[in-house]
Amino acid sequence: MPHFVTDNMRDRLLAGVEAAGREVLTVYNRTYEVETKDDDSPLTEADMAAHHALVALLETVTPEVPVLSEESGEIPFETRRSWERYWLIDPLDGTKEFIKKNGEFTLNVALVENGDPVFGIVHAPVLDTSWIGQVGQGATKIEKGTTREIQVRALPEAGAEPWKVVGSRSHGSDEFEAFCARLPEHERVSMGSSLKLCLVAEAEADLYPRLAPTCEWDTAAAQAVVIAAGGQVLNAETLEPLRCNQQDSVLNPHFIVCGQRDERWTTALRASLQKED
Numbered sequence: 001m002p003h004f005v006t007d008n009m010r011d012r013l014l015a016g017v018e019a020a021g022r023e024v025l026t027v028y029n030r031t032y033e034v035e036t037k038d039d040d041s042p043l044t045e046a047d048m049a050a051h052h053a054l055v056a057l058l059e060t061v062t063p064e065v066p067v068l069s070e071e072s073g074e075i076p077f078e079t080r081r082s083w084e085r086y087w088l089i090d091p092l093d094g095t096k097e098f099i100k101k102n103g104e105f106t107l108n109v110a111l112v113e114n115g116d117p118v119f120g121i122v123h124a125p126v127l128d129t130s131w132i133g134q135v136g137q138g139a140t141k142i143e144k145g146t147t148r149e150i151q152v153r154a155l156p157e158a159g160a161e162p163w164k165v166v167g168s169r170s171h172g173s174d175e176f177e178a179f180c181a182r183l184p185e186h187e188r189v190s191m192g193s194s195l196k197l198c199l200v201a202e203a204e205a206d207l208y209p210r211l212a213p214t215c216e217w218d219t220a221a222a223q224a225v226v227i228a229a230g231g232q233v234l235n236a237e238t239l240e241p242l243r244c245n246q247q248d249s250v251l252n253p254h255f256i257v258c259g260q261r262d263e264r265w266t267t268a269l270r271a272s273l274q275k276e277d
């Protein structure tokens with residue numbers, strides 16, 4: 001079956017996401033108001049500017065495909081459950097990092113088909129870098145105008161080199177600490193937003209255990225990048241791939257991002273989840 005996203009569509013989408021990123025940067029570089037949402041998370045003018053720009057882009061490129069955005073308000077599951085294909089966007093992931101001015105925030109556009117992310121663009125405006133994943137066709141990183149293919153790496157053998165484990169800069173958890181405490185020798189890297197999944201996709205990290213809450217829009221685009229780069233995003237309980245749009249809640253289960261499933265970390269995971277057998 002031909003892929004829905006053609007090369008021409010991908011190029012238009014990337015150009016539109018980069019343009020939305022420039023709007024975000026103009027807010028980043030001046031003073032702005034910070035509101036607090038009902039769930040206590042921050043919201044800035046930049047989140048809304050990116051939301052409007054991305055929704056307009058997607059409605060122009062594919063008017064027939066519905067869009068679900070973190071900022072679009074709730075769409076009931078009775079409506080969403082019939083969507084075989086939809087765009088799932090997080091206009092500004094890592095709003096806390098945006099406010100801290102450390103550059104670790106992203107614009108995220110995913111195409112979900114029958115519950116699985118199949119295409120994703122993650123764009124980091126401050127880094128002038130985008131990651132594109134087309135499941136079944138590969139993943140690329142475009143850094144300051146230079147494009148290269150990316151692939152996950154194999155988990156290093158014991159004693160060869162420490163594993164690289166990436167964690168949230170702003171949302172850690174006791175379960176994450178318990179998991180890391182049981183891993184072999186490893187280095188910890190902290191990073192904001194969906195950039196953590198991109199680090200695994202481009203072989204700069206081996207594992208991203210997210211044992212704390214996230215929503216489907218936080219992960220879908222970067223999940224497509226990871227899978228297209230040969231990696232996996234697995235439900236931490238079942239070790240099955242993370243899926244979207246399966247129930248009323250848009251909350252993800254805890255999950256692990258990895259190049260491959262491996263007994264060496266699944267043992268640590270079982271122990272941290274108190275499932276030692």
Ligand SMILES: Nc1ncnc2c1ncn2[C@@H]1O[C@H](COP(=O)(O)O)[C@@H](OP(=O)(O)O)[C@H]1O
Pocket residue numbers: 041070090092093094095096168169170171191192193194213214215218251
């Ligand atoms: N209690 C909670 N429930 C749901 N999602 C949460 C959450 N706490 C944090 N998140 C999600 O985690 C994201 C940030 O992840 P990280 O700490 O890895 O950078 C936030 O994205 P936003 O910045 O888009 O709100 C938010 O969606």
Ligand SMILES: [Mg+2]
Pocket residue numbers: 090092093094217218
């Ligand atoms: Mg987010």
